[in-house]
Amino acid sequence: MHKILLAEDDNDMRRFLVKxxxxxxxxxxPHDNGMSAYQRLxxxxxEMLLTDIVMPxxxxxxLARRASxxxxxxxxxxITGF
Structure with a gap:
C-alpha cells in the first residue's frame, strides 16, 4: 500500500482528502501543519507528500524543500485554496 504524507491546515479539506x-x-x-508533517517524515x-502551500x-x-x-x-x- 502506498503511503501519503498529507499536510493541510484546513480541517474540512484535510478530512475530505483523507477519506x-x-x-x-x-x-x-494527516497533519495540520508543516512542522508536524516534517517531524513525521x-x-x-x-512515497508522496501532498501539501498545502500556506500553513502555520x-x-x-x-516542507517540500526539506522533504526532498x-x-x-x-x-x-x-494544493492550495487560492
Missing part, C-alpha cells in the same frame, strides 16, 4: 485517498487505497498520515518514509509553523514550500533533502525520490504535490 478520498483512503477510499482509493492509499495509507494517509523524519520518522518514516513516504512551516509553509508547504519549505531527506528523500530525493519522494513525489511532491501542492
Amino acid at each position: 478520498a485517498l483512503e477510499n482509493a487505497g492509499f495509507q494517509v498520515s 523524519r520518522e518514516e518514509p513516504f 509553523e512551516m509553509d508547504g514550500i519549505e 533533502e531527506l528523500d530525493p525520490d519522494i513525489k511532491i504535490m501542492f
Whole structure:
C-alpha cells in the first residue's frame, strides 16, 4: 500500500482528502501543519507528500524543500485554496 504524507491546515479539506485517498487505497498520515508533517517524515518514509502551500509553523514550500533533502525520490504535490 502506498503511503501519503498529507499536510493541510484546513480541517474540512484535510478530512475530505483523507477519506478520498483512503477510499482509493492509499495509507494517509494527516497533519495540520508543516512542522508536524516534517517531524513525521523524519520518522518514516513516504512515497508522496501532498501539501498545502500556506500553513502555520512551516509553509508547504519549505516542507517540500526539506522533504526532498531527506528523500530525493519522494513525489511532491501542492494544493492550495487560492
